Amino acid sequence: MATMTIVSRPPENEGMAPLPWRRMAWVTWRQHRAALFGVGAFLGLVSLYLVISGLHLHHVYSAAVACRPAVSLTCNDLVSSFNSSGDFLSSGLVLQVVPVLIGAFVGAPLLAREMETGTFRFAFTQGFGRGRFALAKLVSLAVAVTAAAGVFSVLTSWYYQPYFLAVNERLGLSETTPFAPGLFDLREVTLAAWTLVAFAIGALAGMLIRRVVPAIVATLVAYAGLAIAAGSVFRAHYLAPLVTRKLNVTALDWTLNQRWTTRGGRSVSQSVISQVLQAGDPQLAGKGGVPQSLSVWRYLVGHGYTQWTTYQPTSRFWPFQLIEGSWLLALSVILIAVTVWLVRGRLT
Amino acid sequence: MNIDKENSEQKDPPGPENSAVPLSDNSRRPASPVEFRLDTASGVPTYLQLVHQVEHALRLGYLKPGDQLPKVRDVVALLAINPNTVLKAYRELESKGLTKGSPGQGTFIQATLNQIALPELTTLHRSLLRWLATADDAGLDEDGMAALFASAMRDFFERRSATRARGGASDTETEIVA
Amino acid sequence: MNVVETRGLGKRFCDTWALRECTLSIPAEHVVALVGPNGAGKTTLLNLAVGLTAPSAGHLTVLGGETPGSPVALDGVAYVAQDVALYKNFSAVDLLHLTRNLNRQFDTALAESRLVELGVPLKRKVGRLSGGQQAQLALTLALARRPRLLLLDEPMAMLDPVARHDFMATVMTAVADDGVSVVLSSHVLAELERVADYLVLVSNGSVQVAGEVDDLLASHRVLTGPAAEADRAITSHIVHARRGEAQAHLLVRSSADDPVPSGWQAHPVGLEELALAYMRESGNAELSSSGSARENGPTEVATWRR
Numbered sequence: 001m002a003t004m005t006i007v008s009r010p011p012e013n014e015g016m017a018p019l020p021w022r023r024m025a026w027v028t029w030r031q032h033r034a035a036l037f038g039v040g041a042f043l044g045l046v047s048l049y050l051v052i053s054g055l056h057l058h059h060v061y062s063a064a065v066a067c068r069p070a071v072s073l074t075c076n077d078l079v080s081s082f083n084s085s086g087d088f089l090s091s092g093l094v095l096q097v098v099p100v101l102i103g104a105f106v107g108a109p110l111l112a113r114e115m116e117t118g119t120f121r122f123a124f125t126q127g128f129g130r131g132r133f134a135l136a137k138l139v140s141l142a143v144a145v146t147a148a149a150g151v152f153s154v155l156t157s158w159y160y161q162p163y164f165l166a167v168n169e170r171l172g173l174s175e176t177t178p179f180a181p182g183l184f185d186l187r188e189v190t191l192a193a194w195t196l197v198a199f200a201i202g203a204l205a206g207m208l209i210r211r212v213v214p215a216i217v218a219t220l221v222a223y224a225g226l227a228i229a230a231g232s233v234f235r236a237h238y239l240a241p242l243v244t245r246k247l248n249v250t251a252l253d254w255t256l257n258q259r260w261t262t263r264g265g266r267s268v269s270q271s272v273i274s275q276v277l278q279a280g281d282p283q284l285a286g287k288g289g290v291p292q293s294l295s296v297w298r299y300l301v302g303h304g305y306t307q308w309t310t311y312q313p314t315s316r317f318w319p320f321q322l323i324e325g326s327w328l329l330a331l332s333v334i335l336i337a338v339t340v341w342l343v344r345g346r347l348t
Numbered sequence: 349m350n351i352d353k354e355n356s357e358q359k360d361p362p363g364p365e366n367s368a369v370p371l372s373d374n375s376r377r378p379a380s381p382v383e384f385r386l387d388t389a390s391g392v393p394t395y396l397q398l399v400h401q402v403e404h405a406l407r408l409g410y411l412k413p414g415d416q417l418p419k420v421r422d423v424v425a426l427l428a429i430n431p432n433t434v435l436k437a438y439r440e441l442e443s444k445g446l447t448k449g450s451p452g453q454g455t456f457i458q459a460t461l462n463q464i465a466l467p468e469l470t471t472l473h474r475s476l477l478r479w480l481a482t483a484d485d486a487g488l489d490e491d492g493m494a495a496l497f498a499s500a501m502r503d504f505f506e507r508r509s510a511t512r513a514r515g516g517a518s519d520t521e522t523e524i525v526a
Numbered sequence: 527m528n529v530v531e532t533r534g535l536g537k538r539f540c541d542t543w544a545l546r547e548c549t550l551s552i553p554a555e556h557v558v559a560l561v562g563p564n565g566a567g568k569t570t571l572l573n574l575a576v577g578l579t580a581p582s583a584g585h586l587t588v589l590g591g592e593t594p595g596s597p598v599a600l601d602g603v604a605y606v607a608q609d610v611a612l613y614k615n616f617s618a619v620d621l622l623h624l625t626r627n628l629n630r631q632f633d634t635a636l637a638e639s640r641l642v643e644l645g646v647p648l649k650r651k652v653g654r655l656s657g658g659q660q661a662q663l664a665l666t667l668a669l670a671r672r673p674r675l676l677l678l679d680e681p682m683a684m685l686d687p688v689a690r691h692d693f694m695a696t697v698m699t700a701v702a703d704d705g706v707s708v709v710l711s712s713h714v715l716a717e718l719e720r721v722a723d724y725l726v727l728v729s730n731g732s733v734q735v736a737g738e739v740d741d742l743l744a745s746h747r748v749l750t751g752p753a754a755e756a757d758r759a760i761t762s763h764i765v766h767a768r769r770g771e772a773q774a775h776l777l778v779r780s781s782a783d784d785p786v787p788s789g790w791q792a793h794p795v796g797l798e799e800l801a802l803a804y805m806r807e808s809g810n811a812e813l814s815s816s817g818s819a820r821e822n823g824p825t826e827v828a829t830w831r832r
Contacts, residue, residue, distance in 0.1 A: 016597050023627040030620060031613070117614075121607035122664075125576050126628035127600045127671070133628070348579045386720070391796065394720060421702045428694035429720045430557050431702035 019128050024136035032141060035106045039145060043152050046098065053089065054159040060085050061162040064173060076172075082162075083174045092182030095156060099191060100223045102145050103198020108215040110137060111343065112206030120347060134343040138336050142199055149195035156186045169251060178317050179254035181231040189321040193328035198223050200335035207342045230324070238323040241310045247297060249309050257310040260300065268305065276303070380418040382410055386427050394429055398437035406446065406461045417447060417455040527590035529554040529675050529707040530575055534584035537570050544570040545731050548584070552709070552724060554674075556738075557701060559722035560711035561801055566728045568711040569608060572679050575709070576605045589674055601630050604668035608679040610660045614653035618646060618663055625667045637670035644692065658689030665693065669700045676700070678710045682717070694721055715798040727801055729808035739797060746800055749776045751790035759787040766803035777803045 029036075064082045067075035088094055111134065114120040124130035160183055162168075168175035178184065185194050202219040209215045236256050249255055260268045280299065297307065312320070382405050384398055392400075405411040418426075420434045438455050441447040449455040483493050528551045535548040545567040552558055560568050573579045574586050577595030592599040612621060618641055626632040641648060644666075646659045655663065661681055668676060676697070682690045698721060700706055709726075712718055725742060727735035735742065749760060753774035756767065762780035769775075777795060786792045 016601075018597065019628070019630065027624055027627055030616075030624070118607065118609060118611045119613055121578065121605070121611040122613075123628075124578065125600070125603070125605040126625065127597075127630050128628040129595075129597065129600055346579045348573050388716075388720070391794075421699060424698040424702045425695050427720070428691050428698055430723055431698060432557075432723055433720075 018132065021132075021136055023128065024133065024140070027133075028137050028140050032106070032110070032137070035109070036141075036144060039102050039106060039148060042101065043098075043148060046095075047152065047155055050089075050155050050159050054155075057082075057085055057159070057162060061173070065167065065171065079172050083172075089159070092160070092180065092186050095186055096182060096227070098152070099149060099185075099195040100198045100220060100227075102149065102195050103200075103202045103223065104216045104219040105202075106141060106145055107199035107202025108206045108219050109212045110141065110203050110206055111339070112210055112212045112215040115207070115210035115347075116212055124343075124347065131340055131344040135336075135340050138203055138339065142196055142332070142336065145199050146192045146196045150188065150192040153186065153188045153191035156191060157188055160186070164252060166250070166252060175251050177252050177254045178314065179235075179312060179320070184231070184235070184320075185227070185324075187321060189325040190328075193325040193332075194227070196332045197226070197328045197335070200332040200339075201226075204335045204339045204342075207339050235320070235324065236312070238320050239312070239316060241312055243308055243310050245306050245308055247294075249311050250314070252314040254312040254314070255309060256312065258307060260305050260307050263304040263306070273300065273305075276300070276305075380416050380422075382415075383418065384423055384427060386429065395433045395437040395440065398423075398434065399440050402437075402441055402446070403461060406457070411457050413457050413460060415457045417441075417457070419454055527554045528552060529556075529590070530558075530586070530588055530709065531591075532584060532586045535571075535574065535581055535586050536583035537567075537574060537579065538582040543582075543731055545574075545728075546583070548728075548733050550726060550733060550736055552707075552726070552736075554590075554707045555705050556707055556724040557698075557722050558707070558709040558724040558726060559718040559739075559797075560709055560726045560728065561713065561715060561718065561805075562711075562728035562734075563805060564713055567731045568713075568728055569679055571728065572605070572677050572709070572711060576603060576677055602674040603677065604671050604673035604675070605677045606661075606664045606668050606679065606681050608681075608683070610664045610681075612652045612660060612664055612667075615651055617651055618648045618655075621652065621663065621667060622670075625671070629671050631672045633670045633672060637666050640666045640669075640696070644696075656689075657684040658686065658692070661685055661689065661693055662696065665696055669696070669706075672704065673706060676706050676708045678708065680711055680713070682712065682714070690717065697721075715801050719797040722797070725797065725801065727804050729805050732808075734804045734808050735801070742800060743795060743797065745781055746777060746779055746795045747782065748793045748795050748799070749778055749786065749790050750774070750793065751776075751787070755789070759790065766807050 060078070060082045064075070064078040067078050069075065114123060120130075123133060126133075163174065163176045163183075164178050165175070167173075176183065178187070184190060198219065201222050202215065205218040205222065206212070206215040209218055236254075241256055260273055262268055277296065277299070280303065300307070382401070384401055386394060387397060390397070402411065402417065411417075417438065420431055420438070423429070423434045424431050438447065438449060442449055442455075446457065446459055446461070447455050448458040480493060483496070488496065530550060530552040532548050532550045535550075536546040537544050548567075548571065560571065562568050570579070574581055575588055575594055577593075577599065586594065588594055588599050589602050592602075594603075613624075616624065622634060622637055626634055638648070641663065644659070644662050646655065646663055646666075652660060652663065661684070665678075665681065678697070682693055685693060694717065697708060697710070701708060710718070710722070723739050725735055725737060725739050726733060746765065749762075751759065751774065753769045753772055756769065756774045756776060760776055760778060762778040762784065764776050764778050766777045767774060777800070782792075782794075
């Protein structure tokens with residue numbers, strides 16, 4: 001950047017166009033490079049583990065799938081080894097902390113540290129204007145963390161991919177629905193979006209609380225609440241669930257609810273079902289009365305009962321990703337706007 | 349002002365009218381021969397201290413016509429005082445006809461004050477010592493002497509300015525009558 | 527132009543009024559001493575002037591009618607906060623770069639040469655500089671922006687005498703060079719007498735004194751005389767009285783032309799003594815000499831009884 005040495009004062013009010021946004025590039029980088037390096041290092045370490053573990057997982061999987069003949073002992077061994085090779089990562093819950101840690105540790109200190117150390121008295125009295133200063137930082141860091149999370153999500157999606165393939169059922173390989181609570185938000189769109197919203201929550205918490213450590217804690221708590229609400233309440237209803245009485249729901253679909261009704265349409269509880277099985281065919285009851293078991297199903301249907309399954313088909317995965325990504329994006333924009341509004345208000 | 353020794357130069361005081369001195373070539377002009385100091389405990393307003401110091405230097409010959417007074421900026425940087433104070437002092441000196449300011453070039457001595465020659469100073473010094481001895485015999489201590497002298501000085505100058513205001517005296521510096 | 531103008535300005539925090547009914551017209555190209563005891567409202571006034579907070583009542587404008595925080599005001603007003611408030615993990619070079627990016631005007635060459643002259647190491651992190659160096663750095667950054675108004679909130683509180691002198695020398699040099707208006711808040715009066723030509727005295731959240739220093743000093747003096755006659759003999763408005771058994775010192779509002787009652791002696795009053803007297807008497811009276819434009823008329827006295 002060229003040095004500006006202006007000796008004479010420009011005429012008043014002439015050229016009062018706001019200073020260009022690019023001035024904030026170096027400022028943002030210099031002030032937050034530690035946080036960005038931290039995020040990079042953190043993601044790097046996690047990625048390293050995912051790559052090593054994932055390569056092993058994929059290798060075992062391809063070996064199990066390619067094995068011929070499918071019912072031989074060696075192939076069964078391969079299948080078992082795949083099914084047991086999932087480690088603490090397989091439920092996806094451990095990786096849930098990635099977005100919130102990034103968001104909390106980049107977003108919360110952003111404004112909280114300025115307020116806590118008093119440096120806002122310097123930064124906010126410069127010619128650039130404090131609203132634009134905050135907005136420039138918020139937007140550029142939001143883009144940075146979201147992009148980093150987006151890149152990372154390619155890795156996580158790759159890691160979990162073997163669990164989502166339809167061929168698994170036939171081969172007895174363990175599979176799970178991509179809508180699973182621990183896994184849905186680790187995918188391409190949602191991981192980036194959740195990281196973004198964590199950042200936005202962090203920034204707002206930082207501006208409200210004005211102290212770094214309490215803001216980080218508040219961000220973690222608020223994010224956890226939102227994530228739990230989204231997973232257990234909102235997500236199931238993005239699109240009206242399908243209801244079927246047939247046995248066409250696979251393990252890859254997201255089963256929301258299953259119940260039995262009588263011929264007349266009255267709901268029947270699980271204990272009654274067990275009694276019916278016990279009375280009719282104790283052998284079936286002995287199988288634990290698991291509704292999905294084919295023989296149990298056939299018996300009950302044959303006796304006039306109907307099973308209703310409410311579910312979201314796996315084909316709706318990407319629409320759901322986009323829906324979740326959209327409302328998280330909208331929420332982030334709102335949170336960031338509120339944060340900027342607070343910055344422009346009374347500070348002392 | 350830093351005064352280490354008395355000035356032994358003898359100068360005839362010019363006439364009552366102030367003589368203007370043409371300014372010589374600026375590029376060969378040295379920096380100001382005097383520097384100011386500030387006595388924060390004296391109770392005298394800062395600008396007056398500066399005026400007095402210039403007059404004092406003129407009397408003792410440290411400043412001659414054509415010499416430049418320190419630039420306002422330099423005085424301010426040295427003493428950490430308000431520039432307006434320096435400007436006020438320089439304006440006062442200019443109104444007394446002792447200096448002339450050239451915009452962009454500085455303030456220059458234009459005239460001299462009647463310099464008291466060394467023998468006269470020695471005579472005055474001796475008569476003061478006699479007075480002090482008398483006061484000491486009368487029982488006054490150091491502070492008493494100073495207070496009495498200050499009071500007498502005040503009376504004298506008040507009477508003189510009152511006399512002038514009535515148009516009685518000419519506007520000249522008069523020697524102090526012992 | 528009035529560099530700071532307020533009308534009925536007030537600021538409330540929860541239930542307490544930190545500042546109330548503050549009306550000032552501070553002319554440009556002055557060095558203004560904003561004095562008062564701790565907690566008087568000085569920092570609040572400066573925060574309002576720089577836009578970090580908004581008034582609860584009344585109006586405040588800077589630089590001849592600009593709202594604090596507007597682009598013109600941000601451009602023309604530089605502020606150094608009470609504890610300097612620089613990023614501790616930045617070096618001086620980093621801060622120069624930062625300030626240059628965040629402002630329309632910035633004289634980098636001037637700033638660098640000033641810092642070198644002052645002996646402030648350019649590459650060392652600010653947190654490892656001495657208090658005096660930090661204050662000089664903050665001041666240099668502010669002055670390099672070539673502001674029209676410089677607000678300093680107790681900048682010398684943590685400085686040793688040499689550092690204080692150097693700091694004021696820097697400020698005064700900038701006033702001499704650029705004609706910048708300065709508002710300097712302090713609770714140390716003695717140093718301000720050399721530099722200030724306008725005084726604003728705040729106590730208990732309200733303005734007790736506001737006016738040109740020359741006018742204030744010319745319109746006050748101390749009368750010393752017999753305590754017993756104090757109330758009878760003195761007709762001028764008494765600002766503050768100190769009475770002993772036999773002798774009393776009365777700080778009165780009168781000019782040098784007024785006759786001195788016989789038996790009494792008149793002394794001129796210094797700025798520190800004047801300010802102390804008003805601070806002690808705060809709550810009883812208020813003096814404001816008109817400060818807008820340059821008036822040579824008699825001092826306006828507005829008495830305000832609470």
